[in-house]
Amino acid sequence: MTGFAHPEFLVGTDWLAQHLRDPGVVVLDCTINLVPKPEVTYEVVPCRAEFERSHIAGAQFIDVSRDLSDQQAKIRFMRQSPADFAAATRRFGISNTTRVVTYSTGNLWWASRVWWLLREFGHDNAAVLDGGYAKWAREGRPVETGTGTARLAGDFTVRQVRNLMADKAAVQAAMGNPAVCTLNALSAAQHTGGGPTNYGRPGRIAGSLNLPAGDLLDPATGCFLPPEELRHRLGAVGALDREVILYCGGGIAATADALALIMLGHERVRVYDASLNEWAPDQTLPMEVG
Numbered sequence: 011m012t013g014f015a016h017p018e019f020l021v022g023t024d025w026l027a028q029h030l031r032d033p034g035v036v037v038l039d040c041t042i043n044l045v046p047k048p049e050v051t052y053e054v055v056p057c058r059a060e061f062e063r064s065h066i067a068g069a070q071f072i073d074v075s076r077d078l079s080d081q082q083a084k085i086r087f088m089r090q091s092p093a094d095f096a097a098a099t100r101r102f103g104i105s106n107t108t109r110v111v112t113y114s115t116g117n118l119w120w121a122s123r124v125w126w127l128l129r130e131f132g133h134d135n136a137a138v139l140d141g142g143y144a145k146w147a148r149e150g151r152p153v154e155t156g157t158g159t160a161r162l163a164g165d166f167t168v169r170q171v172r173n174l175m176a177d178k179a180a181v182q183a184a185m186g187n188p189a190v191c192t193l194n195a196l197s198a199a200q201h202t203g204g205g206p207t208n209y210g211r212p213g214r215i216a217g218s219l220n221l222p223a224g225d226l227l228d229p230a231t232g233c234f235l236p237p238e239e240l241r242h243r244l245g246a247v248g249a250l251d252r253e254v255i256l257y258c259g260g261g262i263a264a265t266a267d268a269l270a271l272i273m274l275g276h277e278r279v280r281v282y283d284a285s286l287n288e289w290a291p292d293q294t295l296p297m298e299v300g
Contacts, residue, residue: 013237015275019125020234021111021137023146030068030152035109036102036161037069039143040120044259046206051287052259054086060115066143067152068159069113070102074120074262077101078127085287087123087260089175092168095131103161106133106169113139113146118232119195119223119266126265126281129272132170138269141233174268176255176280178288178295185217185296190253192218195263196286203299209259210291213299219247223258223266240270250276257282257289 014020029035041057054075061071072078077098080088090098104110110128112121121138128136139146147153184190194214199205201220203212214220221243228235235243244250244267254271256264261283271279282289289295 014273016273019137019269019273020140022140023149023151026066026111026139026146027151029109030066032109034107035111036104036164037066037111037113038072038102038121038124039065039069039114039158040072040074040112040124041114041116041143042074042120043116044207048208051209052207057115062155062157064147064153064155065158066113066146067154070158070161072102072124074123078124085260085284087262087283087287089127089130089261089283092131092171095127096166096168099128099133099166100164103164104133104166105164106166108135108164108166110136111139112136113142115143117223117263118142118227119263122265122269123262126174126268130172130174131168132172133166141231144232174280175261175283177282178284180280181215181255181257181282181289182295184253184255185215188252190255191247191249192255192257193247193249193264193267194218194220195223195256195258195267196220197222197224200259207259209286209289211293211297213297215257215286215289216296216298218257219249221247221249221267223263226266226270234270234273237274241274244271244274244276250274253278253280255280255282257285259285260287261285 043055044052114120258264
């Protein structure tokens, strides 16, 4: 982790293996699959069945779409109220001092989404497992089957709300403002108007730049690229020296870019929570393709 301003937000498999049975550590599998479905954009499939077939020993499965999303919102994956978030995390044994480690079996950004929510509500003792479940299993680390072992309820309380989520008005205000970098974390194909998922209209928020979340990771290991390479890639889109608003389809992949920026020491970072789930269907909001 040498070279990061905040290495504490990423943990390696070695560290987790050494602390796996620590009562002060809670490990959460956050995995969801989004299956393209044209009539509803995509189907949300929490990977609980996969978890029960094999997961990191001692981990619990947390359903980001239900446990950690506002169930009253019309847009999927929206941030909960502080009270609802605190109540949800307490059910998984989380207290204010708990070391929380999040991971996913596929795309890292489900783990970073939960990390970002914890950060939003003032819990800074959380980290993403670098390389996720794939690296853990590849190394022959302890795994188990079944529903997971429930923890005694925690007593997490929200002592601070950082307001790290941008809304539509903030994105509109940033358009044409050279002091703000609006950055799309979806694939290059989706940014230019292609890709498997259409959120209502193809393309990107007008004027936004692109750094896909997947481009922050080593394709061979699934781990984050070295700090100097992350700095190079984020610097190339102008994201290191100005305020950044990140978006994607539903505020998920964007949190991987946010994690990289925070680890590098950039603090002026927000995620457009509703992202293209809100922006693309609204014909009054400008989009671009090509």
